[in-house]
Amino acid sequence: MTTADPARPGPGAGTGARTGTRPGAAEAPEFSGQRIHVRPDFALIGQMVEPGSRVLDVGCETGDLLDYLIAERGVVGRGIELSQAGVNESVRRGLSVVQGDADTDLQDYPSKAFDYVILSQTLQATYHPRDVLSNLARIGRRAIVSFPNFGHWRVRLKLLWDGTMPVSEALPGAWYETPNIHLCTIRDFTQLCRELDVTIERALALDDRGSDKGIADPARANLRAQHALFLLRADETPI
């Protein structure tokens, strides 16, 4: 059974009290004397984003993903972040980020204002995931959503054998301190997408490091993926 690594920051550490911890970072090789950190899920998200498009990152923490997408995909990037420390750090980096809450502030944005709205590892920490998801699909021509999969076999085993809430790399923190208040499985999520008339264009099963496990079958993904990454669309407009 995987347990929480004490070296890893717990939920809410640093920034974003209600932002879940994203999958582990991997260090890319050094380029021209500058060390850049690229997590595998950043690269996967980057592949879903058309170069030069308009992107809103909801729960952008200190702006790492935005920075990556601007540098690698030439996007026009904006961010919303709950923690003021995260916002200030993002703005210090020259990014356009506002302090805001996915639960309450997405309703301000006009429909189809962005090509992509990204909600990375944050959905499970919102109060109203259903409203948040429909807002994402309304604001963006595409939405990119990732979350820890509560259907993973270790999670299921932990509940079945120990009868306690699972704690893992994907789900750090004990039940009483986790910011993750609306956990779901991949199957739960796809059902919600159907209810909201949101089309799943791509679905990836990710491991703890955020790398693609290459599982196509949804039932197997629901059992074996620690994280899931979805590309969604609510209308037929081509990008």
Added chain:
Amino acid sequence: MDLSLNDASPADLDVPSRQDLAGLVVELGVEQPLQLDCGARLGPFKMAYRTYGQLNADRSNAILVCHALTGDQHPADPPHTDRAGWWERMVGSGQVLDTDRYFVICANVLGGCMGSEGPKEINPETGVPWGLDFPVITIADMVRAQTLLLDHLGIEKLFCVIGGSMGAMQALQFAVSYPERTFASVPIAGAARHSAQNIGFHEVGRQAIMADPDWCDGAYLSYGTKPRRGLAVARMAAHITYLSEEALHRKFGRRLQDRKSVTYGFDADFQVESYLRHQGSAFVDRFDANSYLYITRAMDYFDLAAEHGGLLARAFKDTPVRYCVISFTSDWLFPTPESRQIVHGLNAAAADVSFCEIETDKGHDAFLLDEPEFFAVLNGFLEGCASLKGLKV
């Protein structure tokens, strides 16, 4: 026609001399008077301003600094005084508004009393000070006048317009009225409209001035006097709103002024009283009472949404301007929700906006003080703008 001894044409703006430091005065609205919101037309009128740094070859590095209610055109290095400028920490070589890099412009607002046309200047039609004959001006009028100054300086488009408090109102109004004339706008400790509470505070100040018999129905200059007591009371009341309960407590607590116990009278027993009395009387020496009436009125009338059908988002529709909205946690005069309202309006227009709230206990005045996080955030925003715009210096 330029009134200053040493006004510069745009081509030689980069030649600073000792005389420049006293600032420049230009006469604007000569060929066509300025159409004011109140319906009156004003012109020609004087505009006193100051510049720092050098305008670059493609005239793309200009930053317009807008001052607050009682500020002036000298954010740094003011002439004829040992006092520091009101934004000495912000404007200068190596500062956030780096004068080695940017061409910084600051003008005394229309209606002011530091050289720009205002109630204490001579009305050319009567030969005596304008007094209450000066037309009531608005924030939008101030901004119109500033654009005429930019025309005079040969600056088509600013890199950034920035200001705190009433300066924030101008920075917003400028970006909304002339979105094609600035790349970025930074409203600090401001609001999209003046709140009922703030109008109330201003009214207290105005009533204090007008209740002073020396105000003489606004014509005090003709009688060779000044409503000193009224203006001082206005300043004392206003000064409290610029601080925070915490800052006042830290600075003074209930400490007594040069005495061991209270005197059972109405002397300034408490340090805070003595401090406010000093603030009031020092202010009277540098500020004109009628200007105080006019400028506070301009702030009261400010309501950005009103001129756009009551919808703030409409004011920002399709704006190309990059905004950075900044507020301070302990500011109760222009509290964070006011800034957040601006941000909501900008979000609803899908505008490019950053919004930072700075943690401080120094109240509204924090925007004038040494707040490292504030400087760091603003610096990051300007750097981001410079790289987006490909600013060459």
